[in-house]
Amino acid sequence: MPTSIPEILDAAGRVSIAYGAHRAEFAPAAGGRLTRLATGEHQWIVPVTETQWPAPRWPRAGSYPLVPYSNRIRDGRFVFEGREHALRPLPGRPHAIHGSGLYRAWTVRAQSPESVDLVLASEDDPLGWPWPFECVQRYRLGGRGLSLTLQMANLGDTPMPFGFGIHPYFTARRVTLHARRRWQADAEGLATGSETTHVRELRQSAEGCDTYLSQWGGQATLHWDDGHALTLHADAAFEHLVVYAAPGADFLCVEPVTQVADAFNLAAAGQARTGMRVLEPGERYGATLLMALQPSRRAA
Numbered sequence: 286m287p288t289s290i291p292e293i294l295d296a297a298g299r300v301s302i303a304y305g306a307h308r309a310e311f312a313p314a315a316g317g318r319l320t321r322l323a324t325g326e327h328q329w330i331v332p333v334t335e336t337q338w339p340a341p342r343w344p345r346a347g348s349y350p351l352v353p354y355s356n357r358i359r360d361g362r363f364v365f366e367g368r369e370h371a372l373r374p375l376p377g378r379p380h381a382i383h384g385s386g387l388y389r390a391w392t393v394r395a396q397s398p399e400s401v402d403l404v405l406a407s408e409d410d411p412l413g414w415p416w417p418f419e420c421v422q423r424y425r426l427g428g429r430g431l432s433l434t435l436q437m438a439n440l441g442d443t444p445m446p447f448g449f450g451i452h453p454y455f456t457a458r459r460v461t462l463h464a465r466r467r468w469q470a471d472a473e474g475l476a477t478g479s480e481t482t483h484v485r486e487l488r489q490s491a492e493g494c495d496t497y498l499s500q501w502g503g504q505a506t507l508h509w510d511d512g513h514a515l516t517l518h519a520d521a522a523f524e525h526l527v528v529y530a531a532p533g534a535d536f537l538c539v540e541p542v543t544q545v546a547d548a549f550n551l552a553a554a555g556q557a558r559t560g561m562r563v564l565e566p567g568e569r570y571g572a573t574l575l576m577a578l579q580p581s582r583r584a585a
Contacts, residue, residue, distance in 0.1 A: 293339060294314070295336070302401055307323070308321065311403065314390040315390075322348075330455055334346070350387065351452055356547070358549060384412075385414060389405055400424060416440075430578035434573040439565065439566055455507050456536060459487065459489070460506065461485060461505070462504065464502075465481060470495070475547045476546045489530050494528060498525065501524075511581050528540070543562060
């Protein structure tokens, strides 16, 4: 089993599924990534064209899984059930970020013309996650669009905190939603607390955005200038949502996740609504989201 992340991720090997005009492509060995999602000529996410890259400098493209936690953990350290755990941050990064799933090789457990299951069995985590676990990404492509069920299992003999989600780089210009809680973050992108609010729209801009939301009702619609639209329908487990765009970037990340950034430390400090969950030994937990694809009639 690996004891460190690979220097280079190999994304040359791809698997594809299709339904009608919809196509999805994956690079299992390169972090279990969704590398392309298209309907005809329309690209819903920024396609991953690279066949390899240094593990800590992944392309801002495709969509990758966030497991066994999402976003950042302050200084790579947290306390759970009275014990401190230290993770290994990536070179040049002060905080642990996104979990190790996006740097690992996933395996194809099952595949059909319209579906694929990608599996990561982790017994010796290269970034120091102390619990063995298994994560399954179950993708299904149909008439409505692409569905994903994420399932996490605790393979250890003690309770395990966890979270999961996805980090897609959509080509959309803006997203509309109704979120009723926003989480404040410090200059290093770590959540510090929350407040009630009403967020109805976020978009690409010269300033960019990095926004932590919750109480968003599990529905958000991405919009393209030519009339294409994609609506996210997420189970209640995905109670948090991250919307990110780098300043002036031509992508918009809208990330359904189960927990806010630094949830473990916030929960240990008594903060409510962080989304931190705990799996007992041998327990499994799953949740599903749908990317409902709505091609523009103008493009037909």
